[in-house]
Amino acid sequence: MKIIVSKEIASVCPEFVGAAVEAQVKNTAYCEALWDEIKVLQAEVTQTLSNELLKELPGIAATRRVYKACGKDPSRYRPASEQLMRRLLQGKDLYQIDTLVDLVNLASIKFGYSIGGFDADKLVGQTITLGVGRDGEPYEGIGRGVLSIAGLPVYRDEVGGFGTPTSDHERTKMTIETTHLLVLINGYDGNEQRVADNARYIQELLKRYADSDGGSVTIYK
Structure with missing residues (x-):
């Protein structure tokens, strides 16, 4: 897969760097060992962070700045990494979905980056472009219904948008049947x-919990 960072993104965030992890995997409904890791990190987050400190974490702060530069309110459309950690700070557990989703959420919390996990077999074409959402652009966020992505950074394949730092699209979401995984890390x-x-770190998690050799990593900017 070729990943292109558009001039739209480069103009508001010339320092952007992303990483793609592509791997063959085996998903499961639940992994107890993975959740043991999640609970350890959850305790660390709740003991060391507050909502104010959260917004100052480099990955989250930079993503919020890009949202503002693109015309989106980051307090209304929070980056996913911020959403996850705010949930922990509220004393709530993460949602348990399946091993691949849970694994990506763990990696997002540990490093503070918004990370998209996708079923690569559902993507169309061989090129992905990171751009900015447009007014009226159709987008169905996972569990969110129709989402206005105008002013949000968005990954597009030949069909259209499928991933933003706030929410990924229903069309390309991972399921229990997913065997070809693509993970995109957003380093704003x-x-x-x-x-x-x-x-x-994601590669190591895939080796431990998703019956994978960890796949390959591509850095793009």
């Missing part, structure tokens, strides 16, 4: 080393 803070570390 420009920290290539941390983005790469996040990708390698």
Whole structure:
């Protein structure tokens, strides 16, 4: 898969760097060992962070700045990493969906980046472009219904938008049948080393919990 960062994104965030992890996987409904890891990180988050400190984390702060630069209110359309950690700070557990979704959520919380996980076999074409959502552009967020993505960074394939830092699209979502995974890490803070570390961490999680060899990593900017 070729991933292109559009001039729209480069103009508001020239330092952007992303990482794609592509792998063959086996999904399961639940993984107890994975959830043991999630609970350890959950305790760490609740003991060390507050809602104010959360907004200052580099990955989240940079994503919020890009939202504002593109014309979107980041407090109304929060980046997914911020949504997840705010939920933990409210004393709530993460939603348990399936192993692939839970694994991506763990990686997002650990590094503070909004991460999209997709069933790669549902993508159309060989090129993905990261651009900015337009007025009236159709988009159905997972569990959210119709979502206005005008002013949101959005990944598009040949059919249209399928991933934003706030919510991914129903069309390309992972299911229990997913065997070909694509994960996209959004580093709006420009920290290539941390983005790469996040990708390698996902590879290790896939090896431990998704019967995978970890697949390949591509850095794009």
